[in-house]
Amino acid sequence: MESGALLVAGLEVVYGRSVRALHGISLDVPANGVVAVLGANGAGKSTLLRAVSGTLSLHRGAVTAGTIHYGGTRLAGRDPALIVRAGVVQVPEGRRVFANLSVDENLQAGALSTRGLRQGKDGTAKARANRDRVFELFPVLAERRTQRAGLLSGGEQQMLAIGRALMAAPRLLLLDEPSLGLAPMMVGRIAGVIREIAAQGVAVLLVEQNVTVALDLADKAYVLDVGEVRLAGSSADLARTDEVRRLYLGEEEAAGADAAGTPAPPAPRKPLRRWGE
Template sequence: MGGSGLVVHDLSVGYGPVRALRRVSLEVPEGAVVTVLGGNGAGKSTLLRAISRTLSFHGGAVTEGGVRLGDRRLDALPPDRVVAAGVSQVPEGRRVFARMTVADNLRAGALGGTRSGRAAALERVHELFPVLAERAGQRAGLLSGGEQQMLAVARALMAGPKVLLLDEPSLGLAPLMARRIADTVREINAQGTSVLLVEQNAALALRLATRAYVLEVGEVALSGPADELAASDEVRRRYLGVVDEGAVADAEQAGGARRTLTRWQGEDA
């Protein structure tokens, strides 16, 4: 693996004696959308924190391996220098500054940039999210959940990242708002920003991505083109809620009870 994209190589992470990731490798080529799937506790958020160098805030540490963006190592940088190098993260749960205005939240995302760079970034996010321009003077905590997610994404974009790390952007949103967020991810990518997406709605994630990785208990269990994984019986059964109807019919005829698979999300956004 190599080139000008984001490369994670043999990354292992621990929280004290607990191993959360074991020799995980993946690549986000320049201009691509890559998704990471997996159940709760698989290590998806830990992976993003390791890339953004925010693990220490959660009591974790990288024990092996490294992360590069192009020719630059990220694993030796503090979090603010990772952002300056071109990688911004949108954490799970939005995490906006609730008592600050929308405008001040966006300014916080652009700290350290030039005046012209901040102006260009603000114009970009207002084009992507017109509602944020309309609500510039409103406290962020008074926005709806979907609007707060827009603000969290916009704040990360204010730094002008080459790679955007998105952690569960549709979590807790109504299907219509989840679709709007998905459309925005497509537009962000079309404008030249690579995206590494962790998303609990596997169907949505596989439609957005060109390549996918499946984490299980901190290790990469499957990887490949997103359309191939979407067609995989194993992925369809475990993450898309699709069952083999013929096998179910055979089981019922044999007197077995019909099994119901738990979906990650009831609505297909």
């Protein structure tokens, strides 16, 4: 396996005793580039990220089959802190910044789990260098460094959540719905930063409902439907499929109307095809 690559094979996840959320999921994320995971609510996208980051148990979930390897190291069953130290860091949906702490204090919290970081001069210098990098990506955070995070706008909180994750010096960044609830202009800014992060050598696994943004950012994409991979391929190829264009990009033909002007019922949803069928 390529160093720094993520490989998920035959993954199955159950919540509680009987709710099966993922059914034989397989995907790979190369050490360089962006891979997007698309799908409707409940498709299993966030569950997939939780399985990779080791946080499933916090949601009463468990991996029941399959494997997750990062750079050749098995992740399933490992403590989340060890996964972070291995270079895999997740930015959760909803930002979840520490509202009562300042911007600087939130970033310091992210630095506590930096892989290989130790107390002392070397650790302090590494944390300072990571913080400087975050401020280069997000100048507004430098301007608001002493401000309480809870007083930031939604877009600024998303920047802080990503910046906090970057303080841990990840090699693989897991992003869960980074555009959720943001204005279009802020979505564009966040997308630009994700592109810059990838250009700096950090692999990105992106879960995103804004399909237009996701396909523009990603080299490769997977479409999940009820816990299964239904489509997979390059972003350009997926954007040309009827399923993605109709279900996610809003390119559905308007329904006709009868002579009385009554709209025709919508066409029944066709089952998604696996890529290559």
